[in-house]
Amino acid sequence: MARYTSCVDLHLILRDGDGRVLVGERRNTGWADGQLGLPSGHLENGESATTGVAREAEEEVGVLVKPDALRLVHLMHHRTDSGRVALFFEARDWSGQITNQEPDKCAGWSFVDPADPSPQIVPYVAQALRQIASGEVYSEGGWS
Template sequence: MSDRYTSCIDLHLVLRDGQQRILLGERVNTGFMDGAFHLPAGHLEDGESATTGLIREADEEAGIRIDPADLTLVHTMHHRTNSGRLALFFEATQWSGEVTNREPDKCAGWKWFSPDALPEQMIPYAAAALDHIAKQRPYSERGWDTTQ
């Protein structure tokens, strides 16, 4: 009998302000693409639903609280790094609290960017996902060898 496929589930928040700008944080001290920008994000923990995990991550990283009713799934990406990963991208335009950097050991700070003026240095799969979201593509795959 073969082993069942397992995948890490990544949760990403596309947080938009009243001007439709997107919140991005600059990575620092992570050992992976430090200096690049990324969405508020994290991994689903055992026993959590996707929205519960994302709400937890938003509070842990940015100090904001989001009502599950204010989250909309806007993109799903099946991407391959060192293993298969499933990335869920949720969008929110309403939240409570002030955006603050609650993990200064991993994030140099949060900045708002216009969707048409995103920083050049971004985590590549997150930049690709934002492009898919702008084009209203609900699903994408990245990093898989399509010749197999």
């Protein structure tokens, strides 16, 4: 049997002063276009997870997050097109103005209430936000 390999997805939870979570409308990506997702990306070779999240924050949203200001709040082993491990980090401190750095991939950023999320949120992200709110640190999905 071959050794299992998995793509590592990195997700960033940025909250405004009211506790709402930043989401962006995906477009032209070929996956979940028209749905809302967190600032996210894939871990690159030779990169730590916190360094990758900080990189994605700057690349996608234009904010600076120091890796040591990130806190892992959820880990999800899920299946979309393949098996993936998704790490959800919350930034305790960040600086800069939220801007749409990738307008070719994102129609824009807005804040949503995680207790009453939009039905347009990517399903596994909505699942993770519910579990984070209830204090669950691990979940699985899509393996049926």
